[in-house]
Amino acid sequence: MLALVTGTGALPSVVAARQATPPLICALEGHQPDGLEVELWFRLETIGTLLHRLVERGVTDVCFCGAIQRPGFNPMKLDTRTMPLVPTLAKAVKDGEDAALRAILGLFEKRGMVVHGAHALAPDLLPPQGVLTQTQVRDDTDAQVLSAEQVSVEQGRADEGQSCVVRDGQVIAREDARGTDAMLRGLLDRPVMPMPAANDDPFGAAMDFVGDILDDAADWLSGPVAEARAKPAGGIFFKAPKPRQDHRIDLPTIGPDTARAVIDARLDGMVIASGGVMVLEREEVVRLLDDAGLFLWVR
Structure with missing residues (x-):
């Protein structure tokens, strides 16, 4: 039984x-x-x-x-x-x-x-190897995947998540305990800072608030990772099992919700490890990505 x-x-x-x-x-x-x-x-x-x-x-x-x-x-x-x-x-x-x-x-x-x-x-949950969409991979995808694979190994050694997002060769998002969807939503979220209480010095409070915003903007726009993240679109979503992971449990899974989140994040496509990532409602995933002009590569 x-x-x-x-x-x-x-x-x-x-x-x-x-x-x-x-x-x-x-x-x-x-x-x-x-x-x-x-x-x-x-x-x-x-x-x-x-x-x-x-x-x-x-x-x-x-x-x-x-x-x-x-x-x-x-x-x-x-x-x-x-x-x-x-x-x-x-x-x-x-x-x-x-x-x-x-x-x-x-x-x-x-x-x-x-x-x-x-x-x-x-067994049909594991898709065949190759590009499953009509949309083909971009010329720079191989380089992006190499960066993603390095991050996947690092995350596995640290017992962390199974996916990441790479843009311009820079890792702009890593999965944590909150999961894949939260990681992808984070690419769209920008922190909203509350206006501090004015107290006895409203002008000074306002200037401090503006200063904090400018400091955050400087941090956001400095360095190659921040520059890649600040771009409005592009990059790949990558998902693979952790190194030495027992495939009988916790094998990564994607489905239509993942595809929609990748589309909303304005990425170029999805790359998943062949034999290591299950796909729910595969036909719907492929349809969603094709309609949006994104690719799915089982690599």
Whole structure:
């Protein structure tokens, strides 16, 4: 029997739909997957009980899929089946996100379950290699990708995000814990400074405010990275797995929302790692990019 341990988004329902027998749906509390009815809810503090229930239900295979925000941890909510696992989990969390994920996989494997990647259960999620859009890559894309790949390696070593944006050979945005969409939105956002209270010297307060704005503008417009970021358009979105990442869990995913965000950011196109990034609603992603004159290169 297959169990899907899910987060939010459309990926869990896509994987479930590809199975001949409906899988058991388990979800982290607060992470409702799109279009699926959850049978078992759990918390990190009760993962021991989840494991026990899966064994009781005869689960032999498990797949982790869907987006998860880093959960909080309340020691007061630990149950008796999870308490013996705390030292293992605590050490893994201390060693970083990837180590924590591997430790969780190990808990399921120790109970005889085989862990599968979402792409193994739904192979069509991995697109073929090549340019999938009618829009072709720009002449400078190879150089941009080389810069992006270097950043991807650095981010992986630091246990950080899986995507970045490169313009004119300069990295102008890096994914952090807030995710890909937040990174792309950040390219459009400019900080708005509130006018300070005038108090007894309204003229002086106003001049201080203008001075702060000019200082920020100077910082924004100085240096090659700032100059590249200040341009209104151009560049590539790049996404790839972290080096040495376990592809059975946390494999990067893009979909129509990512394509729309890249279009809104006025980039030239998207480059994703072949065999390492899943694409939801591929036809819609390609249509959106073609309509906007952007490319999708599976490299």
